[in-house]
Amino acid sequence: SDIRTKLIEAFSKADGNFISGQEIAEYIGCSRTAVWKHIEELRSEGYILEAVRKKGYRIVTKPEKVTANEIQLGLAAEVFGKAIHYEETVDSTQKIAHRLAGSGAPEGTLVVAEEQSFGKGRLSRNWYSPKYTGIWMSLILRPNIPFQQAPQLTLLAAVAVVQGIEEATELMPGIKWPNDILINGKKVTGILTELQAEADRIHSVIIGIGINVNQKNGDFPEDLLEKASSLFIETGHQVSRAKLIQHILVKMEILYKLYLEQGFAPIKVLWESYAVSLGKEIKASTLTETIHGTALGITEEGVLLVEGHDGQIHNIYSADIELP
Numbered sequence: 001s002d003i004r005t006k007l008i009e010a011f012s013k014a015d016g017n018f019i020s021g022q023e024i025a026e027y028i029g030c031s032r033t034a035v036w037k038h039i040e041e042l043r044s045e046g047y048i049l050e051a052v053r054k055k056g057y058r059i060v061t062k063p064e065k066v067t068a069n070e071i072q073l074g075l076a077a078e079v080f081g082k083a084i085h086y087e088e089t090v091d092s093t094q095k096i097a098h099r100l101a102g103s104g105a106p107e108g109t110l111v112v113a114e115e116q117s118f119g120k121g122r123l124s125r126n127w128y129s130p131k132y133t134g135i136w137m138s139l140i141l142r143p144n145i146p147f148q149q150a151p152q153l154t155l156l157a158a159v160a161v162v163q164g165i166e167e168a169t170e171l172m173p174g175i176k177w178p179n180d181i182l183i184n185g186k187k188v189t190g191i192l193t194e195l196q197a198e199a200d201r202i203h204s205v206i207i208g209i210g211i212n213v214n215q216k217n218g219d220f221p222e223d224l225l226e227k228a229s230s231l232f233i234e235t236g237h238q239v240s241r242a243k244l245i246q247h248i249l250v251k252m253e254i255l256y257k258l259y260l261e262q263g264f265a266p267i268k269v270l271w272e273s274y275a276v277s278l279g280k281e282i283k284a285s286t287l288t289e290t291i292h293g294t295a296l297g298i299t300e301e302g303v304l305l306v307e308g309h310d311g312q313i314h315n316i317y318s319a320d321i322e323l324p
């Protein structure tokens with residue numbers, strides 16, 4: 001907003017020195033209460049502000065950004081992330097990636113934003129993507145595979161994100177089929193795979209990855225408080241988003257090469273080693289039915305096998321899984 005821009009402007013003019021709430025209010029042309037509200041908002045975005053009585057406020061550190069420079073500096077991947085399309089605010093990085101893919105963007109092109117106003121989940125659900133605190137990115141791939149195999153890439157991406165988080169933090173996340181990454185039972189990542197295809201030929205696969213990184217306890221909206229978490233909440237410290245993106249791109253590139261050379265088998269083994277639901281009692285809700293049973297494993301195609309209480313084996317292509 002305008003007020004926001006002026007507030008940041010006021011702080012950069014102060015150049016690390018204190019400015020009083022009154023001075024800020026005059027500069028922006030709003031009330032001191034409004035100033036306070038906007039300062040709280042900056043805090044929730046990762047700005048660290050010091051407030052001292054009678055002196056006012058000063059910015060101690062600004063949030064780290066995930067610009068192309070930040071990501072590419074020190075990036076060890078060869079192809080993934082060579083081209084990066086960065087924006088502060090977008091409706092959805094998926095939408096931009098679709099547009100770029102349609103106009104010939106090369107494999108490995110990454111779209112990344114600080115904030116999404118309409119982040120997309122599966123089945124037209126929303127993905128909450130607040131500014132500066134998470135990773136909201138979409139990677140364009142152009143694999144030469146039949147389109148039925150595209151869901152395997154979701155599982156591949158989940159493995160890459162788990163490995164990336166393991167490199168960047170001391171956490172050990174688990175995967176809940178097909179695309180949720182959980183830490184202590186709470187969701188920190190969602191993955192959305194979309195295709196551009198024609199007849200049986202894939203033009204591109206767009207892998208959208210959303211990761212809660214530096215949100216604090218209580219930053220989530222009411223309906224997510226119980227089920228979502230962030231790397232900050234789980235580790236107790238800030239995690240560099242740019243570094244985590246680097247780790248994920250490197251892991252993903254390695255796994256993708258392996259996948260193109262050897263197929264899904266080696267990815268399947270890795271995926272199963274991180275899976276939290278296998279061998280357990282689950283509830284699978286598909287669009288048409290609800291199945292209670294034991295998750296047996298995944299097939300070579302990445303389909304989930306569930307043994308129902310009646311002993312019947314169900315092949316689950318798409319569903320929401322609950323672990324009691």
Ligand code: BTX
Pocket residue numbers: 091092093094095116118119120121122123125126127128129135136137138179187188189190191192208209210211212224227228229
């Ligand atoms: P999903 O359908 O598995 O998950 C969506 C559900 O997860 C929502 O209905 C809500 O309950 C919950 N949820 C929403 N936001 C969050 C959040 N930040 N953390 C934890 N839980 C949440 C998962 O869909 C796929 C998400 C992909 C998001 C990426 S971000 C970059 C790319 N661009 C885009 O628009 N989507 C992808």
